[in-house]
Amino acid sequence: MADDWLPPASLTPSARPVLFPGEIERFLLPSVDLVAEENPGLTPLRSGLLIITSHRLLWIHEPSVSGRSMPLAAVIHVFPMKKSVRSMFASPRVRIQVAVGIDGKVGEKGTRSEVITVVMRGKTDPDVFLGKLWEVLRAKAWEATQKEGSDEMERGESSQMGTRVRMPVVGVSGILRKEQEMWENTDKSLQDAFQDLNALMSKAKEMVMLAEKMRQKLLSGPSSHANSNDEDIGSKQDIQDWLLSVGIVSPVTKESAGALYHQQLSRQLADFVKLPLEKAGGVIALIDVYCLFNRARGTELISPEDLLQACAIWEKFDVPIMLRKFDSGVMVIQNKAHSDEEVLARITALAMKPDALRMGISSTDAALILGIAPAMAKEHLLTAESKGILCRDVSPDGFRFYINLFKEIDPRDIYFAKADGIIPAWVSAALASA
Amino acid sequence: MQRLGEFKLPAFFNYPPYFTLQPVRETREKQVQLWKELILDYCRNQKVFVVGLEEDFPLFSNPVIERSLSHEAKELFLSALVNEGRAEWMDKGHKKCLILWMRIQDWADYIVNFVKENGFEDSVMTVEDIRSGFESRGTDLAGIDRSVLMRALRLLEQKGKAAIFRGTSTDDEGVKFSV
Numbered sequence: 285m286a287d288d289w290l291p292p293a294s295l296t297p298s299a300r301p302v303l304f305p306g307e308i309e310r311f312l313l314p315s316v317d318l319v320a321e322e323n324p325g326l327t328p329l330r331s332g333l334l335i336i337t338s339h340r341l342l343w344i345h346e347p348s349v350s351g352r353s354m355p356l357a358a359v360i361h362v363f364p365m366k367k368s369v370r371s372m373f374a375s376p377r378v379r380i381q382v383a384v385g386i387d388g389k390v391g392e393k394g395t396r397s398e399v400i401t402v403v404m405r406g407k408t409d410p411d412v413f414l415g416k417l418w419e420v421l422r423a424k425a426w427e428a429t430q431k432e433g434s435d436e437m438e439r440g441e442s443s444q445m446g447t448r449v450r451m452p453v454v455g456v457s458g459i460l461r462k463e464q465e466m467w468e469n470t471d472k473s474l475q476d477a478f479q480d481l482n483a484l485m486s487k488a489k490e491m492v493m494l495a496e497k498m499r500q501k502l503l504s505g506p507s508s509h510a511n512s513n514d515e516d517i518g519s520k521q522d523i524q525d526w527l528l529s530v531g532i533v534s535p536v537t538k539e540s541a542g543a544l545y546h547q548q549l550s551r552q553l554a555d556f557v558k559l560p561l562e563k564a565g566g567v568i569a570l571i572d573v574y575c576l577f578n579r580a581r582g583t584e585l586i587s588p589e590d591l592l593q594a595c596a597i598w599e600k601f602d603v604p605i606m607l608r609k610f611d612s613g614v615m616v617i618q619n620k621a622h623s624d625e626e627v628l629a630r631i632t633a634l635a636m637k638p639d640a641l642r643m644g645i646s647s648t649d650a651a652l653i654l655g656i657a658p659a660m661a662k663e664h665l666l667t668a669e670s671k672g673i674l675c676r677d678v679s680p681d682g683f684r685f686y687i688n689l690f691k692e693i694d695p696r697d698i699y700f701a702k703a704d705g706i707i708p709a710w711v712s713a714a715l716a717s718a
Numbered sequence: 719m720q721r722l723g724e725f726k727l728p729a730f731f732n733y734p735p736y737f738t739l740q741p742v743r744e745t746r747e748k749q750v751q752l753w754k755e756l757i758l759d760y761c762r763n764q765k766v767f768v769v770g771l772e773e774d775f776p777l778f779s780n781p782v783i784e785r786s787l788s789h790e791a792k793e794l795f796l797s798a799l800v801n802e803g804r805a806e807w808m809d810k811g812h813k814k815c816l817i818l819w820m821r822i823q824d825w826a827d828y829i830v831n832f833v834k835e836n837g838f839e840d841s842v843m844t845v846e847d848i849r850s851g852f853e854s855r856g857t858d859l860a861g862i863d864r865s866v867l868m869r870a871l872r873l874l875e876q877k878g879k880a881a882i883f884r885g886t887s888t889d890d891e892g893v894k895f896s897v
Contacts, residue, residue: 670742675735686735690748698728698755711729
């Protein structure tokens with residue numbers, strides 16, 4: 285029989301599971317075998333990472349970036365651990381009875397059942413694993429998601445509008461009342477959320493939804509008022525997009541991942557950073573990533589050290605990004621495909637514009653035009669300087685960079701004016717200002 | 719073209735980075751080279767022999783672009799000339815620099831030519847005559863720095879082409895050429 289008795293799980297390129305909406309990781313367990321001991325026809329799955337989420341059991345083989353998934357809905361029974369002298373010396377085993385469909389694959393609409401043994405080869409306490417498994421099985425989070433999915437269409441806008449007679453929203457008092465209402469709701473959610481940590485876990489989804497709703501409000505709000513200009517909306521939208529649109533519903537936490545924490549965090553970060561990296565043009569300052577990542581993680585904040593460690597582990601994985609430290613000490617994350625040549629070409633083009641020839645460019649100018657942070661822009665300019673493309677000008681006006689004319693001048697004849705090249709372009713630009 | 723008195727300045731004199739010491743080695747070397755050429759050119763053209771670092775030297779600032787050299791930069795560029803034998807520090811504090819826009823050997827040759835052209839072979843001249851006499855007008859010897867002239871004359875003396883007579887004061891020092 286084939287080895288595809290468990291349906292494949294979809295993974296990110298960094299071997300992190302792609303979770304369903306509302307699905308949360310609860311427990312991670314390294315070095316786990318899945319064996320169907322009573323049916324040798326099913327090929328055992330050897331030494332993978334087992335993840336218990338609120339919806340599924342996931343088995344991931346990281347080196348080959350492949351994984352299997354088993355819906356918790358298919359679990360019929362979890363056998364209690366057998367305490368025997370033998371079990372004290374062998375790897376702990378937990379046996380689970382699951383439903384199997386006609387096609388021989390595990391699924392919730394099964395006709396037969398199969399007993400699967402989870403063999404834990406790592407140094408894990410099997411009781412903790414069993415406890416977590418029971419917890420998620422009892423919570424039946426998958427049922428809630430299914431119901432919600434079917435209800436969503438019917439509810440729509442009407443339920444929100446109908447439940448309460450809305451006060452007229454007119455003028456400053458209207459706005460204030462609206463703000464007040466919003467804060468009261470938020471405050472209530474926060475109070476509920478902090479009652480205890482378990483409640484916080486169940487509230488996590490609501491918090492993300494709340495954030496999403498606030499984003500919508502902020503976006504739709506100003507556009508209906510005539511007194512805010514377009515630029516304002518644009519920048520607001522940018523900020524909103526950056527900060528809120530990338531919510532991570534299931535953050536890897538020290539609690540859920542244990543010793544695997546940094547590895548899993550590293551993989552999650554690799555997936556997360558893709559979008560901001562693209563927007564920033566291939567290089568992004570580590571400090572910016574720290575802010576964005578923590579914002580996306582909501583309440584599960586990570587420390588700067590954890591972030592640095594997570595970045596350092598990338599070297600061991602096959603991920604398309606890397607950590608880079610500039611001579612000045614500034615650290616950035618950049619695409620491996622990102623080439624300095626491309627940035628240098630853009631800076632050269634920038635420095636050759638008539639204005640730049642005449643006045644030079646500051647790191648602020650470059651940041652604006654290249655669409656990157658000023659600290660990053662300065663690093664790029666300094667790199668260009670070290671390659672002999674630019675020269676510096678330090679004066680009371682500030683620190684500016686000019687295209688390098690020195691290499692164009694013939695020291696044996698300092699008055700000789702070349703007919704083509706950079707110097708005539710610079711001379712004509714410089715004369716235009718005089 | 720921008721001018722400094724009679725002196726025609728090169729285009730890059732208005733290039734702001736020319737006045738900031740460049741940190742990148744290759745660029746710095748080129749910058750130093752261009753400054754050496756310009757200083758020698760200017761001094762030759764304007765008959766300047768001594769450059770004081772703490773006095774205003776027209777070449778070291780450009781009011782058009784509002785840039786001027788730092789003290790460190792001035793000293794670096796002049797030191798580069800000193801290293802090539804085209805200048806000499808006149809004091810330990812590096813406050814004044816003697817610019818040899820013609821080397822002492824070249825000055826000696828120049829004097830020999832001057833003597834021959836004016837028929838001063840085997841005649842006696844005072845040192846002051848050479849610096850400000852009628853025959854010197856219009857030549858590079860007019861207004862020559864006294865110490866530079868004396869060193870050139872002593873070089874000629876060593877070669878047996880001149881004899882210096884020391885008088886009671888520096889005013890009546892004389893020289894007899896025998897070229």
